[in-house]
Amino acid sequence: MKVKIAPSVLSADFGKLNEEIASVAKHVDMIHIDVMDGHFVPNITIGPVVVKSIKTRLPLDTHLMIEHPQKYIKNFAAYSKIITIHYETCRRDLKKVVRYIKKQGCKAGVSINPATPLSKIYSVLRDVDMVLLMTVNPGFASQAFIKSVLPKIKYLRHIAPKLDIEVDGGVNQKTAKMCREAGANIFVAGSYIFGSNKRLSAIKSLRRAVS
Ligand code: DX5
């Protein structure tokens, strides 16, 4: 199972987004894009017009923290390799929304907040390409890692040995190691990478911790 590192641009300087991405691109596997609507989460970030302006060869891993994601998926799909939606925003329509993402030619991911039980997404585990387990409550960068998610990672790895499991929130050298040991293989890091004045060393230390 391939281990991947995906810096979150939420902690980058949006005024020079392409330069910021270029500063890490050679050393990472994907670029994580946090889309927030001020409804599902108490923060607003970017929409498809900004994602469209991103110039990189790396796959874009688009994390939709928005209500009614189905309304906007098409707009993000053209620029994304994978689109992840939150169970909490779809609930009964989850399977339908996952299918819709795939119909747009993207890989599909499903995410749950730290307090949401894993059982809520059992019905789509065979349909999704990735599960994103939030290790903070979504909305902001630089929050503290919630350790109680670790058993959830471990159990998910147990029931889905080949599934990509991504973790997002409070990921640093120490917490990434714990997540790796629990079974995660994709690591999103925002402030740990873009907040560092030694970005390449930060990435290297993450790689070391998870390999
Ligand atoms: C949180 C976002 C994360 C965030 C992570 O709602 O989904 O991707 O950018 O930031 P750090 O790594 O600083 O916790």
Ligand code: ZN
């Ligand atoms: Zn994210």
